[in-house]
Amino acid sequence: MGAYLLTRTWHSLLTIVLSSMVIFAGVRMLPGDPALAMAGEEASPERIAAVRADLGLDQALWVQYATWVRNYVHGDFGRSLRTGTPVTELLGSTLPVTLWLAAYALVIAVVVGLALGVIAERRRGRWPELLANGVAMVGLSVPSFWLGLLAILYLSVRLSLFPASGYVPMLENPLDAIYHLTLPALILSLAIAAAVMRQTRASMIETMGSDFVRTARAKGLGGRRVLLAYGLRNSLLVVVTIVGLQLGGLISGAVVTESIFGLPGFGKLTLNSVFTRDYPVIEAVVVIITVGYVLINLAVDVLYSVLDPRIRVAGAA
Structure with a gap:
């Protein structure tokens, strides 16, 4: 190891x-x-x-x-050419917004994607599978900015279920912060949840039809234990891959989502810096995103080795 x-x-x-x-x-x-x-x-x-x-x-x-x-x-990223503000201050005020939004969206995507994937595999050929596939198709095919505008129009303006814009710091008022981030996080999580759902369904269909699952059932193991210990655990490798690849997409998706919902986050800072050619800010943004990608891939490799020891042994050989 x-x-x-x-x-x-x-x-x-x-x-x-x-x-x-x-x-x-x-x-x-x-x-x-x-x-x-x-x-x-x-x-x-x-x-x-x-x-x-x-x-x-x-x-x-x-x-x-x-x-x-x-x-x-040494943590010195220079100063903004546009405002003269130290880049570290700009990052310190915007990066937490995006991190909270991305973490919230990731939790929603994994929970919803896994649940829909298991339901689709357990109810193949029935209406739950058709419903789950329909939700996944919408999440993969409809642009997030269009869904965001529709969500604001119907869920915020007409039904007043969620605020249309605004941000509350998480450490000041956690419940109010979650309330303001719920709608943007739902929009941001749809594409990832759809990918997790489809891959979970496909992986579980393959796993549940394998020989070792039939052997476990022949030994008298219950259906729920077989589902969790064999089907879902083996599907987690695919889920870890999808989540690792899509985490970087959360940052690019946050550019659009934060602009639509008026969130003062990392994505909005990136967009403004590109438009104004604020080179020190652009450099810092790209470096942080790159390091984030590398660390995420490293974490995915470690999770692989935990979930499947064969990968660890092969990698060390």
Whole structure:
């Protein structure tokens, strides 16, 4: 187990280092001059040169990269070119909003997806399976922004069940915060719940028809125990894969969802930074998303080894 974790951790660190090089070079290749954007269109050449020297843009690229990495390791992400605010403050005020929204949406997606997948497998050919497939089809095919607008129109404006916009910090009033996040989280979770449902159903159909399940039933094990201990547990490998792959999609989906529901989150910050060409914020956003992807994949690998020891043994070989 130790060798397996060490190998996966080394691969993750190598991926982060290589990704940081790509991010650094990619942002430097974007059109526009950060020094000009910070100094202003009417600034003199001397002023622009001074700003460029202050930002370190007059140094060699390898020196800029080394300084950039050192600053990031120490938690210094620079300042916003648009507002002059430290990027860490912007991230500190927006990232918790998206993390709470993503966590809430993920819980909804896993619970609903697993439940619908089990129901669809247990009630094959009946109306529960047709209903579950219909819900999954809507979640996979209908754009989230359209569902969000419909949800605001009917559930917020007409029925007044949920607020149409606004955010309450989770630590200030947890119940009110959950109430405000419920509708955005439902919209954000639909696509993931649909994918989890379909994969759970397919995996359970294959597992429940396998030889070891028939052997367990022949030994006298009850139907519920066979379902939970064999069918659902073996399906969790597929669910872990889907969740790991879709977690990154929560961030991209949050850009649209947060804009529709007026949430001051990470996605909205990303969108505004791209529109205004706020390069330090863009760099920090991409780095955080990249590191998040790598850590999620590492966690998925570890969960694989816990759920199926054969993967751990093969990985360590």
